[in-house]
Amino acid sequence: xxxxxxxxxxxxxxxxxxxxxxxxxxxxxxxxxxxxxxxxxxxxxxxxxxxxxxxxxxxxxxxxxxxxxxxxxxxxxxxxxxxxxxxxxxxxxxxxxxxxxxxxxxxxxxxxxxxxxxxxxxxxxxxxxxxxxxxxxxxxxxxxxxxxxxxxxxxxxxxxxxxxxxxxxxxxxxxxxxxxxxxxxxxxxxxxxxxxxxxxxxxxxxxxxxxxxxxxxxxxxxxxxxxxxxxxxxxxxxxxxxxxxxxxxxxxxxxxxxxxxxxxxxxxxxxxxxxxxxxxxxxxxxxxxxxxxxxxxxxxxxxxxxxxxxxxxxxxxx
Amino acid sequence: xxxxxxxxxxxxxxxxxxxxxxxxxxxxxxxxxxxxxxxxxxxxxxxxxxxxxxxxxxxxxxxxxxxxxxxxxxxxxxxxxxxxxxxxxxxxxxxxxxxxxxxxxxxxxxxxxxxxxxxxxxxxxxxxxxxxxxxxxxxxxxxxxxxxxxxxxxxxxxxxxxxxxxxxxxxxxxxxxxxxxxxxxxxxxxxxxxxxxxxxxxxxxxxxxxxxxxxxxxxxxxxxxxxxxxxxxxxxxxxxxxxxxxxxxxxxxxxxxxxxxxxxxxxxxxxxxxxxxxxxxxx
Amino acid sequence: xxxxxxxxxxxxxxxxxxxxxxxxxxxxxxxxxxxxxxxxxxxxxxxxxxxxxxxxxxxxxxxxxxxxxxxxxxxxxxxxxxxxxxxxxxxxxxxxxxxxxxxxxxxxxxxxxxxxxxxxxxxxxxxxxxxxxxxxxxxxxxxxxxxxxxxxxxxxxxxxxxxxxxxxxxxxxxxxxxxxxxxxxxxxxxxxxxxxxxxxxxxxxxxxxxxxxxxxxxxxxxxxxxxxxxxxxxxxxxxxxxxxxxxxxxxxxxxxxxxxxxxxxxxxxxxxxxxxxxxxxxxxxxxxxxxxxxxxxxxxxxxxxxxxxxxxxxxxxxxxxxxxx
Numbered sequence: 001x002x003x004x005x006x007x008x009x010x011x012x013x014x015x016x017x018x019x020x021x022x023x024x025x026x027x028x029x030x031x032x033x034x035x036x037x038x039x040x041x042x043x044x045x046x047x048x049x050x051x052x053x054x055x056x057x058x059x060x061x062x063x064x065x066x067x068x069x070x071x072x073x074x075x076x077x078x079x080x081x082x083x084x085x086x087x088x089x090x091x092x093x094x095x096x097x098x099x100x101x102x103x104x105x106x107x108x109x110x111x112x113x114x115x116x117x118x119x120x121x122x123x124x125x126x127x128x129x130x131x132x133x134x135x136x137x138x139x140x141x142x143x144x145x146x147x148x149x150x151x152x153x154x155x156x157x158x159x160x161x162x163x164x165x166x167x168x169x170x171x172x173x174x175x176x177x178x179x180x181x182x183x184x185x186x187x188x189x190x191x192x193x194x195x196x197x198x199x200x201x202x203x204x205x206x207x208x209x210x211x212x213x214x215x216x217x218x219x220x221x222x223x224x225x226x227x228x229x230x231x232x233x234x235x236x237x238x239x240x241x242x243x244x245x246x247x248x249x250x251x252x253x254x255x256x257x258x259x260x261x262x263x264x265x266x267x268x269x270x271x272x273x274x275x276x277x278x279x280x281x282x283x284x285x286x287x288x289x290x291x292x293x294x295x296x297x298x299x300x301x302x303x304x305x306x307x308x309x310x311x312x313x314x315x316x317x318x
Numbered sequence: 319x320x321x322x323x324x325x326x327x328x329x330x331x332x333x334x335x336x337x338x339x340x341x342x343x344x345x346x347x348x349x350x351x352x353x354x355x356x357x358x359x360x361x362x363x364x365x366x367x368x369x370x371x372x373x374x375x376x377x378x379x380x381x382x383x384x385x386x387x388x389x390x391x392x393x394x395x396x397x398x399x400x401x402x403x404x405x406x407x408x409x410x411x412x413x414x415x416x417x418x419x420x421x422x423x424x425x426x427x428x429x430x431x432x433x434x435x436x437x438x439x440x441x442x443x444x445x446x447x448x449x450x451x452x453x454x455x456x457x458x459x460x461x462x463x464x465x466x467x468x469x470x471x472x473x474x475x476x477x478x479x480x481x482x483x484x485x486x487x488x489x490x491x492x493x494x495x496x497x498x499x500x501x502x503x504x505x506x507x508x509x510x511x512x513x514x515x516x517x518x519x520x521x522x523x524x525x526x527x528x529x530x531x532x533x534x535x536x537x538x539x540x541x542x543x544x545x546x547x548x549x550x551x552x553x554x555x556x557x558x559x560x561x562x563x564x565x566x567x568x569x570x571x572x573x574x575x576x577x578x579x580x581x582x583x584x585x586x587x588x589x590x591x592x593x594x595x596x597x598x599x600x601x
Numbered sequence: 602x603x604x605x606x607x608x609x610x611x612x613x614x615x616x617x618x619x620x621x622x623x624x625x626x627x628x629x630x631x632x633x634x635x636x637x638x639x640x641x642x643x644x645x646x647x648x649x650x651x652x653x654x655x656x657x658x659x660x661x662x663x664x665x666x667x668x669x670x671x672x673x674x675x676x677x678x679x680x681x682x683x684x685x686x687x688x689x690x691x692x693x694x695x696x697x698x699x700x701x702x703x704x705x706x707x708x709x710x711x712x713x714x715x716x717x718x719x720x721x722x723x724x725x726x727x728x729x730x731x732x733x734x735x736x737x738x739x740x741x742x743x744x745x746x747x748x749x750x751x752x753x754x755x756x757x758x759x760x761x762x763x764x765x766x767x768x769x770x771x772x773x774x775x776x777x778x779x780x781x782x783x784x785x786x787x788x789x790x791x792x793x794x795x796x797x798x799x800x801x802x803x804x805x806x807x808x809x810x811x812x813x814x815x816x817x818x819x820x821x822x823x824x825x826x827x828x829x830x831x832x833x834x835x836x837x838x839x840x841x842x843x844x845x846x847x848x849x850x851x852x853x854x855x856x857x858x859x860x861x862x863x864x865x866x867x868x869x870x871x872x873x874x875x876x877x878x879x880x881x882x883x884x885x886x887x888x889x890x891x892x893x894x895x896x897x898x899x900x901x902x903x904x905x906x907x908x909x910x911x912x913x914x915x916x917x918x919x920x921x922x923x924x925x926x
Contacts, residue, residue, distance in 0.1 A: 491707035
């Protein structure tokens with residue numbers, strides 16, 4: 001049985017301007033120890049998907065329908081108290097901006113220990129302290145024990161993100177959700193953090209959902225990839241298949257516009273235009289206005305096709 | 319970031335806030351043109367007849383009369399005018415002074431900032447009443463003096479708010495970009511940064527108008543405010559207070575109720591304004 | 602370098618020291634720039650690459666005038682502007698414009714796009730209203746924004762659109778030199794491609810001279826003529842674009858290349874974990890600044906601060922051990 005199975009999830013926002021279907025009927029699954037990458041441009045609904053897993057959707061949004069089956073239980077049906085026991089415990093989240101993820105007025109040690117003690121009422125302060133120091137060492141924070149007394153503003157961006165990852169791993173979560181964890185970091189630090197996440201998820205046996213707009217990042221870590229566009233998944237399958245043989249034009253576009261170090265072409269490939277606003281989606285395939293292969297057939301939303309274990313939504317792929 | 323139309327429609331979504339706005343508008347109309355609504359001008363001595371004094375509320379005098387035969391209902395209308403005039407005038411002056419000082423203080427920093435903020439701190443450590451009393455002891459009573467006194471008490475809050483906003487805005491790229499274009503500091507402060515400070519100032523102002531009105535009422539109650547010939551709500555309350563326990567309750571209680579209603583309506587408007595101006599984060 | 606290339610900007614031995622508070626009473630010197638030297642040639646693009654904290658943004662701000670250099674000179678159009686504020690530079694200032702990094706704070710949220718674009722014209726030119734409007738409209742076409750955008754406010758646009766507006770603003774005075782400080786770092790990768798292509802087109806059309814500042818070496822290939830790599834306030838390698846991408850010499854440059862995620866190569870292993878972080882520019886080391894992260898360091902590296910070595914063909918690197926690894 002898969003660790004996490006999401007079936008036809010719908011998270012909608014009821015705004016003044018209309019209903020925004022941020023997540024519009026998506027399905028995916030993750031096995032134990034697997035890494036799934038959710039990739040797409042800003043506004044595609046990837047972060048909302050991540051937040052929906054933990055029920056972190058505030059008004060005017062709500063999970064309208066669908067199932068999130070974690071460990072055999074449907075998280076959508078759980079109460080707030082039940083979800084609180086799971087958050088930071090069995091499912092942990094790493095947010096995008098390390099500047100705002102940590103409380104600026106509490107030192108690192110206290111924040112870590114608080115996370116331990118909240119979910120382990122019987123643990124002693126000394127135990128919590130030791131566990132915290134251990135995990136800081138594990139995430140490669142230099143001079144870990146000294147850093148327990150540091151405040152977030154005394155650390156660099158990369159170090160802060162390591163602390164955030166440490167906090168997420170403290171209680172041995174079975175699933176980690178990382179929302180653009182390296183977007184705010186330099187490329188050199190990004191490489192270290194990605195490597196760290198891959199190593200730790202393997203060491204701890206946790207599964208990982210990595211949410212990002214950068215398909216190159218996804219290619220480094222993930223076993224499976226889901227490509228999202230305007231609230232829906234357009235391609236979903238194994239990493240090797242999607243990266244080396246992308247079938248959906250959007251996926252192809254995302255890969256083609258990556259700058260390549262060894263390429264001699266003078267211009268970068270670019271996907272023309274921008275993702276449509278969720279309040280004014282076109283009739284038919286949402287990508288058709290930016291797609292070089294689109295024609296009249298695309299005025300109807302494409303049906304799901306399963307090709308060699310890959311799910312794809314495109315008329316032009318047979 | 320929301321703009322006028324959105325803000326207005328949002329405001330009206332809260333029923334209580336709408337009630338506050340309606341009540342305030344009614345009171346404001348009374349205050350602006352009391353002659354239209356009142357039975358008499360209570361300050362025109364030729365209209366008063368002592369034989370009408372201390373009448374309980376009845377058909378002629380809806381809220382009764384005081385010891386001079388003044389119709390309480392009319393007196394409240396005129397009193398509202400003074401209260402609102404003092405409240406708004408002092409607030410406008412405080413905003414201008416405090417806002418300007420705060421912008422300068424925040425933008426230039428250094429000793430300018432230190433001096434202005436230390437003056438503000440010293441002033442804040444004194445109770446508002448005490449400062450007003452000192453000023454009026456030095457310069458005497460009268461509506462003009464009250465306005466000055468309340469202005470001096472209140473400018474600090476606007477200064478601090480403006481300063482806080484400037485400190486964060488001046489480091490932003492759009493302000494740096496203006497500086498890089500060669501704009502003078504003065505232009506940058508008033509053309510670029512100031513428009514970004516108006517929202518928090520409006521929010522504070524709506525609350526502090528109420529405070530200004532209460533401060534004036536308190537001073538008048540203590541007998542230090544407006545002269546007896548131009549009573550405000552505060553002095554009306556004080557006036558009636560002396561005879562309260564003799565059984566002539568209406569002379570004090572009605573002005574008191576109206577004052578309370580005024581303050582509550584202003585607070586409702588202020589609360590709602592604060593809520594709708596708060597930038598809500600969209601994920 | 603060919604003799605026909607004209608130097609538009611000469612940065613000579615520029616130092617910038619900030620005084621920062623460490624602890625309650627102590628103040629220390631933060632050496633943001635340590636004798637930076639480079640030239641920008643007319644009509645060419647120099648990319649300045651380095652991690653956050655290496656001083657690349659600081660040098661940009663010194664050139665722009667937002668900071669004044671502590672020491673050294675910046676020669677532009679024959680004048681040394683290193684110590685001059687924008688107001689003091691007078692009309693010279695209209696020839697140096699910057700595209701800022703953060704599309705969300707570089708446009709005044711309270712102003713219409715029209716007002717934002719018109720402002721430089723009002724300050725530095727004598728155009729009348731009609732001429733200003735024409736200039737703005739033609740620039741909108743150049744950067745790919747619709748004319749209707751002029752009546753809107755910044756918050757109504759996406760990050761990519763805002764950067765187009767920021768580029769339009771930087772170009773509207775037709776400056777001699779454009780500084781671009783991480784102009785694409787805050788954008789999605791797919792939009793980065795659009796903006797990079799736009800900048801290349803504009804460079805071609807207007808023969809722009811540009812200083813392009815970034816932490817991501819993979820994006821400089823398409824835009825640059827020359828590349829300089831910066832570390833802790835000094836240049837550690839400099840070469841033409843082709844030369845640097847073909848054979849980077851300095852260990853730091855090689856590290857920058859190795860950390861770029863590439864879909865064809867799997868994540869590096871232990872060597873990635875050991876790349877470490879740039880240290881703080883307070884209390885700089887005596888020897889080579891990069892020594893503590895360098896896989897090839899020895900005792901000499903930690904004692905002597907290396908000078909730039911000329912490797913021929915206008916390729917320079919600050920490392921005594923070039924060719925030995």
